[in-house]
Amino acid sequence: MSESVWRERFGAALEGAMARAEDAQRRRRLIACGFTANLDRVVAFDQDVADRLFVGRAVDVAGPRVTRAGDVDALLTGIAQCVACGEGCDFPVADPAVQDWLLGHVAGRVQIGGTGAQAAATLAALGFPALLHLTSRSPELIAALPGQERITIGSPDGLLPIAQGRDAAATMWHVVLEFAAGLRVPGPAAPAAPAANRVIVSYDPVNSAFVIDPGFDAALNDPGLDIRTLLISGFSQASARQTLERVLWDTAVALRIWRAVRPDLLVHLELGAMPDATAMLRILEVLHPLVGSIGLNIDELRQVLRALGMEMAPAGPKLAAQFRALAERFPAPRWSLHTRELCLTVTDGDAEAERDALLFGSLTAAARARLGDFPVVADLDAALAAGVPNAAGMALLCTLAIAGDGYGGDGLVATPGLCIDGTRASVGLGDSFTAGVLAGL
Template identity: 30%
Template sequence: MSRDWRAAYEQVAVTVLDGAPAARPLLAGFNTCVDHVYRLEPPGLDRLTEAARTGRLGEPVNRLTPAAQAAHEPLAALSGEPLAALSGEVLRRILDGRDGEVFVPAPQLRPALDELLGPPAARQVGGTGAQAAWVLAVLNAPSVLALADRSTEQLAVLHPGIGLCDDGSVRPVAGTAARGTPIKPPHYILEYAAGTRWHAGTVRRSSRIIVRLAEDGIERDDTFAALGPTLAETAGAGLVSGLNGVPDADHAARAWLRDLAASWRASGLPWVHLELAEYPRPGALAEVSAAYAGIAHTLGLSLAELAIIRPGGDPAAAARELAEHYRFDRVFVHADTWSLVVHRGDPEPAAGALRIGNLLAASRARHGGPTADLGLDPTVTFTDDRPVGRPLGDGWRTECVPTPYLSRPAATIGLGDTFVAGVLLAGCLDVPLKPFVRLSPGDIP
């Protein structure tokens, strides 16, 4: 069985590498930022443990109540010691095997957090759209990114081949002049590896936690918006993401982005995709999904996010409920060891998009960043413990594909975004996705 999956992914690698340079462009946004990446080793975990006991990096204070955790309230609203609450929440997630995003609306914490964590291991671009554009640029596939922040710090972490809109045309980052100052604080990316031990516990799962200290808003790039209908005529797909960084009261920003996505669809863009994320307020996932009903063709989310919006039960059935309720043609769900899609079309292109997403994410996990080396690590495994591809009734069905899984990846940041990039690249390719032999009835690899 593993040999069959290896053969399938080797075939996918050839398709991607041959077809990417001729792909139609991806239009992407809208939450670009600078990520400060940290690898949490035992000394850093010990410092977090100490910070969880005191708000000053050195009297046990942990005022984050279970009820508040369940409500996903901003941590700074829950504790007079926000650094202690933040550190405690990070440690809880690591010990529970959970990842995701922690929002603390307290920019004043930045000096203390910098002192606690020390110098970052890397500075790189963050944000789903920017990460997806980075992945495609490494494969020589074109993309155009919405970007309002043209500061030196932001441009420095973007791949030079990503397209930006400037003076009514598209030019690469390498040909774009920097201007202005950074308009948002960096995001803190805390990565950790399964099996790491420190005095308070052992890391159960390799993953990452994103810490945000401010509501960033969206990259409201008016030049990008003005060119949007023209770009949509020749693009292959458009990615809408980053709404979790928009303050609830900023109705204008939400309307701007929704109108832009609607203009893409009206201009004939064949694929408008909405990618969800972790939101600090209950109900936001459902509200965002409802806002894009009839605008986005497809929805993407992680298994953890699916459990929030449709708790319990079979993930394929829950994804179908989302698709029907919010009028999406397809819903994609990515987990650690598999990904699935629910749809009402041809099974092979749907499963083929999953294979491309899985392969690009696995390659990034192996190398620690976006790469054109799509060979599989010798140690990858393919799980049999996954939802079964099958009909779901009323014309709906699901395909589920195992990921080439690494238990100790070189990096975990951006793997979900890389999966999204691969899924959308499938729609931008001008070459057909070759079918692969079925491994079992109703289960298409």
Template identity: 30%
Template sequence: MRSSATWSGAYQRLAATFPAKAAAARLTMGGFVSCVDARTDLARTGALFSPDAPLQAAALGARLLDRVARGVGGEMLFPWPEGAEWLAENLDLTCSLGGTGAQAAWVLSAIGAPAATSLGDRSAHMLAQLPPGVLVFEGDRLLPSEGLTPRGERQGDIYIFDYSAGVAVAGVVPPRSSRIIVRLADPGLDDDPDFDRHTPKLAATAGAGLISGFHAIPPDDVAAGIERVRALCHSWREQGLGLIHMEMAGYETVEWLESVLDAFAGVVTSIGMSHSELRQLAPGVPPPDAMLALAERLRVSRLCVHADEWAASVTRGDPGEEREALMCGSLLAAARAEAGGPVSTVSVPAAARFEPPPFDASELRDGWHFVAVSTPYIDRPASTLGLGDTFTGGCLMVLGALRKEQAAA
């Protein structure tokens, strides 16, 4: 295992290569739930824990505190039709762009790499959150966000409750920093027919496709939503896109998560998830064993997991290229954690520490490789929002460019 100093030096050298990597990047195309995140610091949300809070607010506060006490982030559905009005009146909220595909597009465009996102909500409220440079289809044109025309009704916000290690929330001291995502209703997949119609035309030259958001589909729309995205993935592959990644999210039940994974078995080529999501799927199983079994079952060529202090993959690809992708994703996420949002210049955070990964890289059976890296971990990040999406975007930027280089050789 490498020492902390060795990892630090490797990341310092990697940071210097980011401008060249962004310049060489191919288009990343992502969807399918874009939204507006309304963020707040949970330690400053006294109204949720006040004796005068309405029953629904108090119930939400109790569920949040349970996660804080366990140091758990993730996502949950909390049906509350009147919640948006109460939260807006009683909490200090800051709005920004949300959704896995949209977040990945934001962080990549910030460093100069091309990235497009699906976008169903075209209201003025949503467009005000789109950072410059994020690409969106309008008709048959792929435009930077500043060229879009507002239209349609505003959709509901998604609520993000940040908390920090050691900072008490209503008397509860969290053991680690994280964020909890709360949906008051299921938004469903982005209704963006232009994205569906035109991204297959770009598949031959694009670097990667990214899909996510199936946890946020209303029950009656699940089957149609999954079939729509499956068909689009098939179109991408038929047109030559070799890297299609599905990122997990906070599903309400293991059964629901398993059904989504099974629906995309053999359709996507890569799957990513957090360490907690892997534990949900395979409790008590050592990560390397769980990852390999899941990758083989789902017929993908790559499966990656991101944790606080390490990131790892099982892959049929080149282990050196996979290591570079994991480190790029980890460094981009660490830079965001230090800044509190996407950055244009990537550097190793001054407060980062490096723990040896708890697993050794090794060759597994039947051509599989296991790759593990230390990550630049920050005990007190400015924000943990979007770090998994940022990690994913960084990995796909690297792997998409490498695979295109291989195809051209």
């Protein structure tokens, strides 16, 4: 399949999604997005910043893996270990003083954080009305949300504009350390990062023990509101196992009630990286019978497979087989994997609609990477003009025996990513991808 044909398909997917946005505005149809929200301080974690942060401290990247920090030395060791393996890590800290130390040593840009919040911001910027679940309504957090004219929150008395949701709640900050391939943290025999990625550090007592907002619950229980799609995410914040169990069962009960009100509700579960990968298996175990769609990225797939005693295969037919086996272990109508090179889905649904949704999601993520902010429609046009379908992704489609239309056998759908030179952001691209896909389904 030629690059020009895939470019045409990206364009057709964009055109179709924009028609859906106009229809959603006309019908006041909402995409509901939950559950966690915070503010990110996004740091360009380059060699200079790393050298300053680690000065005078020795870390051992070869020692036991640190997954939660109670002091600065443990924090730096955990960061160094994530960089050394080139994997994305969510890294909780147990002491607010440790987070304050890090905040005092790094500077960066501020953006809204949390998969649900970033998805809602993406949707709103592209013209899709969104219902947002908030765990905090601090003025700082509300101010960071773009597209507020299309974002609403629930209340016992009905929907409210997001701007009316401000209260005196504290702002939860997460520090996002974006690093490039080749970064080497100071320390004995510390290897260079084999791939670009990010480490998210947080002391967050709010999102780590979130409860479902009564207003959001009221909106999902109101049959008079047109809500056909629900994103659930943020479970990776609940790092304490007992808390995770409570959150999962609260969610399971809520999903049963919401689906009784809305039998056709598409519930999409987006996984997130966790310090303990067995917790990710627990999320899948409890929630997979209650959702219609499950999504994850390549780092999260690696974690889940390791928790099952498998090492992830290189991109190609063996990886596709591992992914399909995971989907069979935790069956849901749709499983989707997103990587830089390509997107891969196993679905019971319409293959053509799935292909176009994946393409629109990839285009949305590429536009955000190029812009460094949440894109509007014109930014997607510009990204498509500047980008090229990922050559490695197109080659992988051939190895997967994907036909020219993007469909394989047994419900397999795959599409190439979109390559953009001179990108300005890498954090949150998966969240914007997810938003684009849900808008297209």
